[in-house]
Amino acid sequence: MEKKLCDMFYIMKPNQNITIVGAGVVGLSIAYELSKVFDGEINLLEKNEKISDDNQSTRNSGVIHAGIYYDQRIMPKKAAFCVTGNRLLYEFCATYKVAHKRVGKFVVATSPDEIDYLADTLRIARENNVPDVRMVDTGFVKKYEPNINCIAALYCPSSGVIDPVGYLKKLHGLVKQNHAAIYTKSHVIDILPQKQGFKVTVQSGDHLETFDTDIIINCAGLNSDIIATLVNPENPYEIIPMKGEAVKFLRTQNPDLFTSGMNIYPTPHGVYPEKGGKANLLFAEFEKLYLKGLIKKTLGVHLTPLVQKDQTAQVTLSDEISIGPAMSADCGKQSYAHTFDKNYYVQRVRSFFPHISEAHLDFYQTGILAMAKGQPDFVIEKDPNHENFINLIGIDSPGLTSSLAIGKYVCEIVKTIYQ
Ligand SMILES: Cc1cc2nc3c(=O)[nH]c(=O)nc-3n(C[C@H](O)[C@H](O)[C@H](O)COP(=O)(O)OP(=O)(O)OC[C@H]3O[C@@H](n4cnc5c(N)ncnc54)[C@H](O)[C@@H]3O)c2cc1C
Known part of the structure; x- marks a missing residue:
């Protein structure tokens, strides 16, 4: 790709290099955005053998979130990046033919206690400028999704689904095309700050290699806390791996299970951060605890369709609908085994999807979220002692949706280093 000298955003540093x-x-x-404007060297280091091997980006629900859950008082970055990222991701998918569909979403309330939670979700959506979200009644829901039960719902048309691995591979291709170098089987095991820049040690099999770099951008997901600590032993952030498991069913196997393929979510509710489990609180009590950081909000176990490309490369919704995620902490960073039984999922969704039973379900996938302990928002900042070291820590959901917006934001941070 040709970089234009007249581009006002162009960063001319031919002898400099950035390591991601x-x-x-x-x-x-980030590599994609930087590769459009930076004329130095960009090196991306990945410990896995293949780009599509296990990580958060290959094992997630594939929902293009709209930005209705992230309260600006608590999660300003998630609020901003999700809404911008949603728009950028649809544009990207349309331009580069990544399988996706703007299926829309219902967030459904099934009991009167949930109405205040739903109203608060609408408030957040409006404050975040999410387009066209509104409260709808049962009749409206039934028109689109006759098998869904509720007493009221939020309708959110800008929510969608994407093939996350297809997206990852497309980004990979573009980054390579823009002449950024991607090294797989390259495990960063040490980083030594120098007078200027850093000495990085990478392990590839039995082979160790050390090289110098000017700027480091830490996007190591579940290991982002370890990478941050290599540079700054005082790094305050800790990653808590949180497993999210899912099952799936065929929407065409039985008329009672048919869904048109929208994302169907329960009303968000509170969970206790330490002991886990649903907090059955009236909204006013929940909000008090939530604003003090004493309780977390969860989106709940939901129905999400899978997208696929057919033989003619047309994007269609698969007949398969996933149900998840069933969340658990203390899972470690590597363990992808299923731990919840099928009845767990039936119990979670039967208030709004009453005809599902264990016999309809197959195990689908598990993924592990990189949550930062005590940090509800994304952490994206320079290390306080090393201004050319940028940390991205706790990039959990909605990180897939937000990724392109995060890429642009980090580009801006890099510019401040070179100013
Ligand atoms: C179950 C689940 C469901 C989700 N659902 C959604 C959703 O529906 N919508 C949404 O928007 N988001 C969702 N997310 C969140 C989203 O998937 C993540 O926010 C996003 O993928 C984070 O991308 P990442 O590049 O930061 O991390 P990752 O994809 O985890 O990538 C980090 C990479 O760093 C590499 N690495 C680690 N240590 C080193 C090292 N020392 N040296 C070299 N390389 C290293 C890893 O191998 C890995 O490839 C979900 C996540 C999970 C787990």
Whole structure:
């Protein structure tokens, strides 16, 4: 790709180099944005053998979130990046033919206690400028999704689904095309700050290699806390791996299970951060605890269709609908085994999807979220002692949706380093 000298955003540093640790959608989005404007060297280091091997970016729900859950008082970055990222991701998918569909979403309330939670979700959506979200009644829901039960719902047309691996591979191709170098099987095991820049040690099999770099961008997902600590032993952030498991069913196997393929979510509710489990609180009590950081909000176990490309490369909704995620902490960073039984999922969704039973379900996938302990928002900042070291820590959901917006934001941070 040709970089234009007249581009006002162009960063002319031909002798400089930037190293990005981690080639998930976030590292790749940053490399993609930087490769359009930076004329130095960009090196992306990935410990996995293949870009499509296990990480958060290959094992997620594939929902293009609209931005209705992220309260600006608590999660300003998630609020901003999700809404911008949603728009950028649809544009990207349309331009580069990544399988996706703007299926829309219902967030459904099934009991009167949930109405205040739903109203608060609408408030957040409006404050975040999410387009066209509105409260609808049961009749409206039934027109689109006759098998869904509720007493009221939020309708959110800008929510969608994407093939996350297809997106990752497309980013990978573009980054390579723009002459950024991507090294797989390259595990960063040490970083030594120098007078200027850093000495990075990479392990590839039995082979160790050390090289110098001017700027490091830490996008190491579940290991982002370890990478941050290599540079600054005082790094305050810790990653808590959180497993999210899912099952799936065929929407065409039985008329009672048919869905048109919208994202169907329960009303968000509180969970206790330490002991877990649903907090059955009236909204006013929940909000008090939530604003003090004493309770977390969860989106709940939901129905999400899978997208696929057929033989003619047309994007269609698959007949398969996933149900998840069933969340659990203390899972470690590597363990992808299923731990919840099928009845767990039936119990979670039967208030709004009453005809589902264990016999309809197959196990689908598990993924592990990189949550930062005590940090509800994305952490994206320079290390306080090393201004040319940028940390991205706790890039959990909606990181897939936000990735392109994060890429542009980090580009701006890099410019401040070179100013
Ligand atoms: C179950 C689940 C469901 C989700 N659902 C959604 C959703 O529906 N919508 C949404 O928007 N988001 C969703 N997310 C969140 C989204 O997937 C993540 O926010 C996003 O993929 C994060 O991308 P990343 O590049 O930061 O991290 P990752 O994809 O984890 O990539 C980090 C990379 O760093 C590499 N790495 C680590 N350590 C080193 C090292 N020392 N040296 C070199 N490389 C290293 C890893 O191998 C990995 O490839 C979900 C996540 C999960 C787990």
